[in-house]
Amino acid sequence: MLVVKFGGTSVGKPERMKKIASLVLGMPGKKIVVLSALSGTTNALVRIGESLIAQQYTAANQEMAELEKHYQQFILELYESESYQAIGQEIVSRYFSLFRLLAAGKFDDRSYRELLAQGELISTELFYHHLQEKKVSARLLPALHFMSIDENHEPELEKISERLGPILETLNSIDILVTQGYICRNHRNEIDNLKRGGSDYTASLIGAAIRAEEIQIWTDIDGMHNNDPRIVKKTRPIAELTFDEASELAYFGAKILHPSTIVPAQKYHVPVILKNTMDEKAPGTIISDKGSRGQFKAVAAKDGITAINIKSSRMLLAHGFLRKVFEVFERYKTSIDMISTSEVAVSITIDDNKNLNAILDELKTFGTIGVDENQSIICIVGNKLSEKEGVLKEVFESLATIPIRMVSYGGSQNNISILVETTQKDKALNLLNEGIFHL
Numbered sequence: 344m345l346v347v348k349f350g351g352t353s354v355g356k357p358e359r360m361k362k363i364a365s366l367v368l369g370m371p372g373k374k375i376v377v378l379s380a381l382s383g384t385t386n387a388l389v390r391i392g393e394s395l396i397a398q399q400y401t402a403a404n405q406e407m408a409e410l411e412k413h414y415q416q417f418i419l420e421l422y423e424s425e426s427y428q429a430i431g432q433e434i435v436s437r438y439f440s441l442f443r444l445l446a447a448g449k450f451d452d453r454s455y456r457e458l459l460a461q462g463e464l465i466s467t468e469l470f471y472h473h474l475q476e477k478k479v480s481a482r483l484l485p486a487l488h489f490m491s492i493d494e495n496h497e498p499e500l501e502k503i504s505e506r507l508g509p510i511l512e513t514l515n516s517i518d519i520l521v522t523q524g525y526i527c528r529n530h531r532n533e534i535d536n537l538k539r540g541g542s543d544y545t546a547s548l549i550g551a552a553i554r555a556e557e558i559q560i561w562t563d564i565d566g567m568h569n570n571d572p573r574i575v576k577k578t579r580p581i582a583e584l585t586f587d588e589a590s591e592l593a594y595f596g597a598k599i600l601h602p603s604t605i606v607p608a609q610k611y612h613v614p615v616i617l618k619n620t621m622d623e624k625a626p627g628t629i630i631s632d633k634g635s636r637g638q639f640k641a642v643a644a645k646d647g648i649t650a651i652n653i654k655s656s657r658m659l660l661a662h663g664f665l666r667k668v669f670e671v672f673e674r675y676k677t678s679i680d681m682i683s684t685s686e687v688a689v690s691i692t693i694d695d696n697k698n699l700n701a702i703l704d705e706l707k708t709f710g711t712i713g714v715d716e717n718q719s720i721i722c723i724v725g726n727k728l729s730e731k732e733g734v735l736k737e738v739f740e741s742l743a744t745i746p747i748r749m750v751s752y753g754g755s756q757n758n759i760s761i762l763v764e765t766t767q768k769d770k771a772l773n774l775l776n777e778g779i780f781h782l
């Protein structure tokens with residue numbers, strides 16, 4: 344079984360949706376097709392939800408009306424026959440009636456999450472009917488029947504697998520199953536989601552749950568590039584990455600993959616292939632257990648980082664000090680990305696400031712605290728980088744004109760992490776492109 348995911352831009356125009364239908368039809372064997380919402384829809388739903396929470400009803404209604412118009416046009420171009428256009432019309436009316444119903448009630452966080460889920464529900468329904476119009480045998484596989492997260496927002500892979508097994512058995516004769524990315528149920532059985540960009544994660548979770556042959560992630564670029572193409576002009580696709588390398592790149596900001604995508608696939612050794620819907624012949628990127636060693640492969644950057652420095656003379660020769668510091672972050676469920684220590688001080692970075700003040704209050708009891716917000720982690724990735732001679736020299740020579748706040752090397756053999764002010768990020772990525780990739 345293949346798991347094949349198409350992102351927002353791949354389904355964002357009627358001709359693209361038709362194109363992916365042909366692509367899927369050309370793939371051998373059985374497949375689960377995971378779709379995102381049409382590009383721009385989740386952003387629009389976020390804006391509508393925020394307006395409703397702020398009780399700005401005119402703004403919400405206006406945005407809803409524009410979105411509805413967009414969908415009405417979409418179905419006219421997607422379906423050829425009048426009868427299918429009428430089906431499309433019915434689908435669009437039904438979803439927008441639901442939006443208005445949600446908006447009219449008490450609009451709380453729960454209704455907001457329900458609203459956000461509609462993008463994937465409508466895209467899969469439209470796509471399914473397109474396949475019907477083409478007389479292709481397919482079935483909708485509702486993600487809300489099997490995809491779930493626990494009270495810590497972690498996907499329940501075992502349960503997902505247990506639920507999917509019997510469902511897939513009953514659908515054994517169907518070659519194409521269409522399901523929603525991004526959406527799930529939480530531990531209260533409410534509609535929830537896997538966070539922005541979560542359709543990649545859905546594909547990987549399903550791939551791992553059913554031990555698929557392969558997970559294909561189709562997007563608008565020919566695979567993982569060596570640098571962020573939104574910031575750096577000359578970038579090139581990477582043919583092969585190890586799971587570890589791809590995982591670090593996704594986690595540290597390569598937007599092409601949701602940060603957690605690789606984790607489930609890696610657990611069950613299911614290869615992940617990144618492909619371009621606009622250029623299907625391009626080889627893309629294969630992510631698996633295999634990969635060359637001792638080379639720079641790519642860099643990525645993650646913004647919104649806060650660095651916290653704790654200076655304490657009591658730390659000198661004191662065992663158990665770091666444990667106490669880490670316990671503070673643990674209590675506030677705040678994960679740490681980078682750490683760097685000296686004899687009397689420790690610097691730590693976090694990407695979630697929700698509990699920053701409470702964390703700082705507790706840390707103050709240990710010593711003097713310094714805080715730097717608006718930092719970015721630049722992550723330089725390569726399998727067994729430490730086997731390459733002079734890696735740090737090349738990196739630091741490239742970044743000679745950038746003030747560096749923190750460095751982390753040796754934590755994993757695949758990554759060098761460097762903390763800079765976010766204002767320096769674009770320059771740093773461009774300098775590394777010239778200095779270590781010679782592009």
Ligand code: ADP
Nearest residue numbers: 350351352562564566567568570571597598599
């Ligand atoms: P989708 O809607 O298909 O999920 P995304 O917009 O989430 O697509 O991800 C694809 C985009 O990721 C690309 O268009 C590109 O701008 C961006 N991107 C950022 N870093 C990288 C990278 N290292 N390699 C490839 N694409 C990247």
Ligand code: ASP
Nearest residue numbers: 379385525539540541542
């Ligand atoms: N539609 C969701 C988003 O825009 C999920 C995804 O596209 O992966 O974040």
Ligand code: MG
Nearest residue numbers: 350540598599
């Ligand atoms: Mg995405």
